[in-house]
Amino acid sequence: MSSNNHTPSPLVELLRRYSVLIILIGIAAIFALGSEKFLTASNLLNIALQTSIIAIVAMGMTFTILTAGIDLSVGSVMALSGALAAGLAVRQELGTYTAITLALAGGGLLGLINGLLIVKGKMPPFVATLAMLAVARGLTLVYTDGRPISGIDERFIFLGNGEVLGVPLPVIFMILAFIIAFIVLRYTRFGMYVYATGGNEEISRLAGIQTARITVGVYVISGLTAALGGILLAARLWSAQPNAAAGWELDAIAAPVLGGISLFGGVGSVTGTVMGAFILGILSNGLNLMGVQSFYQQIIKGVVLILAVMLDLFTKRRR
Numbered sequence: 001m002s003s004n005n006h007t008p009s010p011l012v013e014l015l016r017r018y019s020v021l022i023i024l025i026g027i028a029a030i031f032a033l034g035s036e037k038f039l040t041a042s043n044l045l046n047i048a049l050q051t052s053i054i055a056i057v058a059m060g061m062t063f064t065i066l067t068a069g070i071d072l073s074v075g076s077v078m079a080l081s082g083a084l085a086a087g088l089a090v091r092q093e094l095g096t097y098t099a100i101t102l103a104l105a106g107g108g109l110l111g112l113i114n115g116l117l118i119v120k121g122k123m124p125p126f127v128a129t130l131a132m133l134a135v136a137r138g139l140t141l142v143y144t145d146g147r148p149i150s151g152i153d154e155r156f157i158f159l160g161n162g163e164v165l166g167v168p169l170p171v172i173f174m175i176l177a178f179i180i181a182f183i184v185l186r187y188t189r190f191g192m193y194v195y196a197t198g199g200n201e202e203i204s205r206l207a208g209i210q211t212a213r214i215t216v217g218v219y220v221i222s223g224l225t226a227a228l229g230g231i232l233l234a235a236r237l238w239s240a241q242p243n244a245a246a247g248w249e250l251d252a253i254a255a256p257v258l259g260g261i262s263l264f265g266g267v268g269s270v271t272g273t274v275m276g277a278f279i280l281g282i283l284s285n286g287l288n289l290m291g292v293q294s295f296y297q298q299i300i301k302g303v304v305l306i307l308a309v310m311l312d313l314f315t316k317r318r319r
Contacts, residue, residue, distance in 0.1 A: 020260050020275045029281060032284030038289055045168070052174040053229045053236070053280030054248065056184035058255035059181045060225025062273045063218035065256050066185075067198040068265025069125035071222045072283055073114060074252050076136035078230030081107045083140050085231045086149040086240035089156060096155045104227045110136060114215030133249070141242050150239040160235025170232050174274075177225065181270040194218060198265025224269020226252075251280055255307045263309065279304075 031038045057074050064071045081103045088099035110132060117128035162169045185191035196204040197211045205211045229248075234240040259276030261268030266289065287297050 008021045020258070020272050020279075021036065023258075024275050024279050024282070027282050027286070031282065031289065035286065035289040038286060043285065043289075045171075047278070047281050047285045048171045048174075049168045050285065051277050052168070052170040053232050053279070054251050054255065055174050055277035056170075056232070057226050057229040057248065057252045057272055058273050058277050059177050060222035061252045062181070062256045062261055062268070062270050063185075063194060063221045064125070065198075065253075065261050066264060066265055066268060067215055068201070068263075069215065069217050069218065070129065070253065070263075071111075071114065071219060072126065072129040072249050072253075073110065073132035073136055074222060074226040074229075075245040075248040076133045076140065077107050077223055077226040078233060079109050079240075079242065080110070080136045080140040080230070080249060081145070081227035082234030082244055083144050083149060083240040083242065084232035086152050086156070086234050087143060089153065090149060090151045100156075100159075100231055103231055104224060106219050107223040107227020107230070107313075109223070111147055111220040111226075112216065114223065115219035119212045119215050131284070137246075139249050144240065144242040145241055148239045148241050152234070152239065156235055157238055160232050160237075170236070173228065173232060177228070178270060178274055185270055188197070190214070191218065195266050198267075200266075250305075251277075251301075254301065254308070255280055257305065258308045 028038075028080060037043055057078065061071055061074060075251065084106050085100050086102035088094045088102055089096050092099075094102070114125075114132050117123045117131075118125050123129070125154050159169055185194065193204070193209050193211075193214045196207075196209055197214045201211050230245060233244055237244070255276040256273045257263060257276065258279050259268065259272030261272060261275070261276075283301060283304070284297060287300065292300075
């Protein structure tokens with residue numbers, strides 16, 4: 001009698017479980033062979049610095065994708081939060097840390113509105129956050145009058161350019177964000193409910209999980225991480241640019257997808273998201289070292305994202 005039980009070989013299981021790490025190491029190895037500068041300590045630290053901000057934003061995006069949602073507004077929320085922090089500190093003279101706190105609260109508020117539009121307004125996440133993308137960018141242009149806000153003080157600039165024991169502060173923020181996100185998703189009831197909501201919202205609701213609150217919560221988290229990313233970006237640039245982070249939503253979505261987060265929800269980890277962000281960071285850095293023009297870099301990133309989505313679809317069908 002034949003059996004339909006097909007146990008995957010150890011090699012196949014190893015490749016499935018560690019595919020993202022294997023891809024990351026493989027890409028790094030290719031660039032290490034292509035450029036002698038790639039594996040230098042200064043370049044590796046530069047990769048971590050360049051990746052840190054998008055990784056922070058992508059970690060917030062991970063929460064929304066795990067619930068089978070998406071947040072297209074993160075780039076605009078970054079720009080608005082950076083502008084608010086700089087503007088409140090420089091124009092209203094509220095003090096650097098007060099201004100940053102209010103800007104973070106503003107990002108969380110925009111995330112809250114996204115969540116309410118989805119839960120109460122019954123809008124698809126794509127539509128709700130696309131609308132917020134336009135609204136937040138428009139508010140940024142109105143608030144800044146279309147001009148950069150400069151003159152921010154040294155304490156603000158230090159957040160994006162300072163170091164602690166030789167480690168850039170944005171990298172430290174990335175590590176702290178990862179630790180918090182990892183603990184929340186792995187060890188808290190909220191994290192368990194995030195996975196459950198993404199796995200099957202209706203069954204989760206019938207099981208007593210307040211899926212509406214979970215959905216609103218993940219968009220608040222996405223708004224907060226986008227706000228933090230925007231503030232760090234403004235500090236890195238020494239000014240708040242009205243068009244800052246334009247198009248960053250693509251990388252913020254690509255990083256979780258490359259890291260194995262399923263667009264169908266309920267599958268993946270924040271560890272994969274960070275590795276996905278570093279895949280993007282290594283691609284950009286390595287292609288720059290090899291003299292590849294930025295136009296071609298965009299094409300390569302797009303192709304990599306397509307392959308990742310196709311792999312996600314294939315894996316979903318197999319499951």
